[in-house]
Amino acid sequence: MDYPLGPTNVFMKRITATLMLLLLLSAIVRTPVMARSNPPVPEEWTPENAVAYALANNPDTAIARQRIAIARAAVQEANAAFYPRLDLNASYQQTNNPMYSFGNILNQGVFDDTIDFNDPGVTDNLSMNATLSYRLYNGGRDRAGLDAAEAGSTVSRHEMDLVRSELGFAVVKTLFTIIQAQETIVAGEASLEAIEASLQAAQARHEAGDLLKADLLNLEVHRSEARENLIRARHGLELARRAFLNLLGLDHGKVTIAPDCATDQFSPADLSLDQHPELKKLAAAIQSADARVRQAQGGYYPTADAFAGYQVDHGYEFDGSGNSWLAGIKVNFNLFAGRQTEAQVAAAKARLAEQKEYRRKLSLAIGLEVEQARLALEEAKQRVQVTEKMVEQAEESANLSRERFKEGLLLSSELIDVEKRLTDARVRRTHALTAKRIAVADLRRALGLTQFEIAADAGSADAGS
Numbered sequence: 001m002d003y004p005l006g007p008t009n010v011f012m013k014r015i016t017a018t019l020m021l022l023l024l025l026s027a028i029v030r031t032p033v034m035a036r037s038n039p040p041v042p043e044e045w046t047p048e049n050a051v052a053y054a055l056a057n058n059p060d061t062a063i064a065r066q067r068i069a070i071a072r073a074a075v076q077e078a079n080a081a082f083y084p085r086l087d088l089n090a091s092y093q094q095t096n097n098p099m100y101s102f103g104n105i106l107n108q109g110v111f112d113d114t115i116d117f118n119d120p121g122v123t124d125n126l127s128m129n130a131t132l133s134y135r136l137y138n139g140g141r142d143r144a145g146l147d148a149a150e151a152g153s154t155v156s157r158h159e160m161d162l163v164r165s166e167l168g169f170a171v172v173k174t175l176f177t178i179i180q181a182q183e184t185i186v187a188g189e190a191s192l193e194a195i196e197a198s199l200q201a202a203q204a205r206h207e208a209g210d211l212l213k214a215d216l217l218n219l220e221v222h223r224s225e226a227r228e229n230l231i232r233a234r235h236g237l238e239l240a241r242r243a244f245l246n247l248l249g250l251d252h253g254k255v256t257i258a259p260d261c262a263t264d265q266f267s268p269a270d271l272s273l274d275q276h277p278e279l280k281k282l283a284a285a286i287q288s289a290d291a292r293v294r295q296a297q298g299g300y301y302p303t304a305d306a307f308a309g310y311q312v313d314h315g316y317e318f319d320g321s322g323n324s325w326l327a328g329i330k331v332n333f334n335l336f337a338g339r340q341t342e343a344q345v346a347a348a349k350a351r352l353a354e355q356k357e358y359r360r361k362l363s364l365a366i367g368l369e370v371e372q373a374r375l376a377l378e379e380a381k382q383r384v385q386v387t388e389k390m391v392e393q394a395e396e397s398a399n400l401s402r403e404r405f406k407e408g409l410l411l412s413s414e415l416i417d418v419e420k421r422l423t424d425a426r427v428r429r430t431h432a433l434t435a436k437r438i439a440v441a442d443l444r445r446a447l448g449l450t451q452f453e454i455a456a457d458a459g460s461a462d463a464g465s
Contacts, residue, residue, distance in 0.1 A: 041250070044258035048452050050175055050248065051168045057249035058167055064160040071153035078149040081142035084134040094124040094317075107313040108320030122317060129311035136329075139301025144294035151288035158284060161277035161448065167247070168452070169445035173438050174244045178257055180434035181237035187426035188230040194398070194419055195223045201406045215412035222416045226423075267377065267440050268447055273366055276448035282359045289352040296348040299341030302333035366446070373443040380436035387429035394418075394425035 039056045042049050055061050095101055104123040105111050135142065199219045205211035241255040273279060308327040315321070334341075401418040404410040441451055 041253060044256050045175065045244075046258045046261040047172050047175055050244075051171050051451050054167055054171045054248050055164055058247060059249060060163050060167055061160070064156070064163045068153070068156045068160060071149070071156035075146070075149040075153050078142070078146040081135065081145065084132055087131045087133075088129075089131070090126075090128045092124070092126045094122060096122045104313070104315055105318060105320070107311075107322050107324065108315045108318060109322040110315070110318040110320030124315050124317050126314045126316075127311060129309055131307065131309040133305060133307040136304040136306055137301075138303040139298030141295050141298030144291045144298060148288045148291035148295065151284045151291060154284035155281050155288065158277045158281035162281065164450050165277065165445050165448050168450050169441050171244070171247050172441040172451050174240060174247055175257065176434050176437045176441075178237065178240045178244060178255065179261075180430050181233060181240050182257070183430040184233045184427055185230065185237060187423055187430065188226065188233050190426075191419060191423040192223065192226045192230060194402070194422075195219065195226055198402060198405060198415055198419070199223060202412060205408065210408055211412070218412045218416060222419070229423075268444055268449060271370055271374065271447065273363065273370070273447070276366060278366065278448060279359070279363060282355065282362060286352065286355045286359065289348070289355045293345065293348040293352055296341065296344040299334070299344060302331055304332075305330045366448075370443070370446045373439065373446040377436070377439035377443055380432060380439045383432035384429070384436050387425065387432045390425040391422075391429050394422040398422040 039053060042053070093100075095104070098118055098120060101120040101123040102115075102117060104125040105115060105120055107125065107127075199216075202211055202216050202219050206213065206216045244255055245251070245253055306329050308325070310325045311323070313322050313324075398418050398421075401410055401415055405412070405415045444451060
């Protein structure tokens with residue numbers, strides 16, 4: 001059996017249809033959040049693929065990407081001021097208040113002479129209206145706000161450049177530290193093997209009565225020291241591997257460095273600071289601060305808005321309906337606000353001056369940092385040359401001393417000194433080579449450059465996604 005639709009049922013159907021429309025619009029404009037997927041882990045690490053992986057997976061780059069997204073959203077928000085605003089509203093009400101009831105009767109167009117002004121009775125009203133508004137003028141504050149937001153977006157992009165530069169250097173430095181630790185272990189193992197061989201010769205001489213017990217004990221103590229140094233070197237290697245995984249954004253994994261990957265990077269020839277991302281970031285921050293000054297100065301000017309609206313009213317108690325429209329222009333000019341605008345302008349100008357001074361300070365600091373990195377690179381190059389010669393001499397001396405010790409022409413204490421000098425020379429050479437590679441990477445970092453072009457391209461792609 002079908003029942004006739006009463007006023008309440010009609011109202012509920014309209015409200016239900018309105019809610020369904022709102023839910024549909026909400027589903028359309030909602031942006032899905034994509035889960036981040038980890039890039040594949042290489043079987044062997046090189047400086048190039050390690051830097052590229054870190055730029056894709058390290059939390060610092062993820063944070064920088066979100067800051068870029070926030071800055072872009074701020075630009076979009078500021079740009080919304082240049083578009084008209086459309087608002088849709090719907091409401092339903094019942095009342096016996098004489099003023100409101102009489103207003104409902106007039107809006108619905110059902111007034112007649114029988115209605116008592118003091119007691120028009122209970123009325124209801126379903127009101128739906130659309131309002132279109134547009135700001136015509138506000139002293140340039142919207143334009144300045146958009147300029148500030150766009151400059152802020154530029155700041156966030158240069159922050160990503162800084163993250164790429166700093167993170168790339170940290171990855172390269174840690175990887176070369178791992179290689180240094182591995183080479184130190186190799187030198188320590190070679191030293192231990194040489195001591196073991198000398199100890200066997202010493203044992204034979206001692207049994208033959210050609211070597212004192214004290215000399216034999218000296219060699220055994222030296223072997224223990226070599227074993228301790230080897231244990232410390234292996235511990236340092238494990239710590240470097242753990243730090244390397246942390247930079248890659250991994251909580252566990254096996255670190256296998258590709259053989260022959262410790263190639264020297266090209267040292268940058270151009271040492272100018274014009275393209276340094278931190279200085280470019282600060283230049284954009286100054287532009288944003290200057291726009292904020294103009295935005296604050298807009299408070300001295302009036303605002304003007306245009307608006308237009310259309311309203312539909314329907315009542316079920318009196319079964320009436322009526323339509324109405326409203327349009328106009330509104331101008332507002334603040335004559336006095338306790339010098340609020342003056343204070344805002346003064347604060348904005350002070351922030352602008354602060355940013356300019358900070359740029360001057362930063363320029364001096366970066367210039368000093370670049371010069372320190374350049375000098376460190378020159379020092380490392382000279383150390384490599386010296387230590388290469390040192391190792392050659394130490395190896396030749398060690399070979400001669402071992403033969404003399406076997407023949408009984410050299411004391412054990414003298415042999416120990418020779419072996420220590422050889423191990424020290426090898427370790428010094430390893431440290432010098434690593435210092436040179438790290439110095440090149442540090443010079444690139446000080447200049448704000450990425451370590452490898454392929455890594456820079458990957459980072460740019462991430463930033464733009």
